[in-house]
Amino acid sequence: MSTPPDAAAPAGPLAGLRVLDLTRVLAGPACTQMLGDLGAEVIKIERPGAGDDTRGFRPPVMPGTDESAYFVGVNRNKLSVTLDIAKQEGQAIVRRLLAQCDILVENFKVGTLARYGLGWEQVHADFPGVVYCSITGFGQTGPYAARPGYDALIQAFGGVMSLTGEPDGLPQKVGVPVADMFAGLYGCIGVLAALRHRERTGEGQHIDIGMLDTHVAWLANQAMNYLATGENPPRLGNQHPNIAPYQVFPTADGHIVLSVANDPTFRRFCAAFGLDALADDPRFATNAARVTHRQAVTEALTPVMQRLTTREWVERLEALKIGCGPINRLSEVFADPHVQARGMVVEMPHEQAAGGAVKLVANPVKLSATPAAYRITPPALGEHTAQVLRGLLGMDPAEIAALQQKGIV
Numbered sequence: 001m002s003t004p005p006d007a008a009a010p011a012g013p014l015a016g017l018r019v020l021d022l023t024r025v026l027a028g029p030a031c032t033q034m035l036g037d038l039g040a041e042v043i044k045i046e047r048p049g050a051g052d053d054t055r056g057f058r059p060p061v062m063p064g065t066d067e068s069a070y071f072v073g074v075n076r077n078k079l080s081v082t083l084d085i086a087k088q089e090g091q092a093i094v095r096r097l098l099a100q101c102d103i104l105v106e107n108f109k110v111g112t113l114a115r116y117g118l119g120w121e122q123v124h125a126d127f128p129g130v131v132y133c134s135i136t137g138f139g140q141t142g143p144y145a146a147r148p149g150y151d152a153l154i155q156a157f158g159g160v161m162s163l164t165g166e167p168d169g170l171p172q173k174v175g176v177p178v179a180d181m182f183a184g185l186y187g188c189i190g191v192l193a194a195l196r197h198r199e200r201t202g203e204g205q206h207i208d209i210g211m212l213d214t215h216v217a218w219l220a221n222q223a224m225n226y227l228a229t230g231e232n233p234p235r236l237g238n239q240h241p242n243i244a245p246y247q248v249f250p251t252a253d254g255h256i257v258l259s260v261a262n263d264p265t266f267r268r269f270c271a272a273f274g275l276d277a278l279a280d281d282p283r284f285a286t287n288a289a290r291v292t293h294r295q296a297v298t299e300a301l302t303p304v305m306q307r308l309t310t311r312e313w314v315e316r317l318e319a320l321k322i323g324c325g326p327i328n329r330l331s332e333v334f335a336d337p338h339v340q341a342r343g344m345v346v347e348m349p350h351e352q353a354a355g356g357a358v359k360l361v362a363n364p365v366k367l368s369a370t371p372a373a374y375r376i377t378p379p380a381l382g383e384h385t386a387q388v389l390r391g392l393l394g395m396d397p398a399e400i401a402a403l404q405q406k407g408i409v
Contacts, residue, residue: 012039036077139210
């Protein structure tokens with residue numbers, strides 16, 4: 001069971017705004033959790049008896065509970081309401097809720113909500129101030145608009161897999177669902193911009209987020225490398241396409257990332273470790289030369305880096321203000337004193353959980369006056385149905401019981 005809103009928590013910048021959350025899995029829930037962390041009231045609509053798909057993405061579960069860790073990770077600060085929106089009575093309830101909401105976020109396939117009378121044009125006609133955000137795999141227009149979007153599929157379509165992996169190995173996806181997460185975050189940015197527009201005009205607007213679009217947008221320097229040259233960037237393993245040495249090296253007891261971002265830093269590195277001959281070598285004298293001769297850079301530095309342990313390298317390089325870092329496992333990430341000092345894990349009360357609380361990854365946005373608030377633990381399925389239907393729509397217990405008997409809620 002989740003906890004009720006904490007009245008003592010500081011009001012976030014979005015306090016007073018209400019979100020109708022018609023999302024599931026990851027991209028949409030990541031967007032709405034961010035809005036909730038920033039103070040908005042989020043009403044998450046879930047299918048009766050089943051809920052968000054990620055409730056079934058287990059193991060693992062949170063210790064002492066039957067709650068999927070996947071679901072818990074992106075569904076705090078939300079009220080769970082079960083509602084069958086495929087039925088007319090469910091659609092009517094959605095429209096009644098919309099009359100009291102500022103934002104709708106959805107990630108259904110293109111055209112699905114329109115069949116339920118809940119598409120952008122239909123909602124905008126009746127609720128012109130509602131900001132309506134759609135997150136789909138390929139956007140609302142274009143030849144692929146009807147296709148479903150999945151993270152690995154988008155990573156393949158969007159090019160990052162062609163850039164990731166060893167030169168002679170298979171293309172690789174990123175180890176976390178970055179296509180989903182970026183789509184959710186871009187969706188949140190769009191919502192915030194649309195809210196500013198509404199402040200000025202009173203008018204809501206449609207935010208069309210395509211996962212493929214957002215994926216192409218974050219290709220960053222690699223996209224520009226292609227646009228500048230017309231050549232497909234090769235896979236470079238752990239090396240940087242534009243800087244050398246900026247890569248993984250073996251050490252005496254493991255591996256380290258060495259990040260030498262400019263020529264003065266490279267000369268300082270060479271001087272500190274008796275490598276003046278490398279600094280004077282024309283193949284290594286400038287970053288452009290080192291990039292051209294990246295294999296020679298790797299071959300020259302590998303035996304040097306193997307002389308010391310990872311910890312010894314980190315201590316010596318940090319003293320020289322040369323970028324470096326160990327390759328941490330997640331156990332080391334969450335034990336790191338800096339990660340802990342930055343408060344990147346938050347505990348929220350949970351009646352079923354071991355120790356009475358669940359650990360969650362904290363919101364990384366540090367606002368000085370209105371910090372993220374952790375008001376509501378990720379909810380049980382339908383936990384707040386009666387609360388919302390009574391509180392917002394004025395339904396009495398008999399009405400709610402009748403809806404339950406019909407399978408509407």
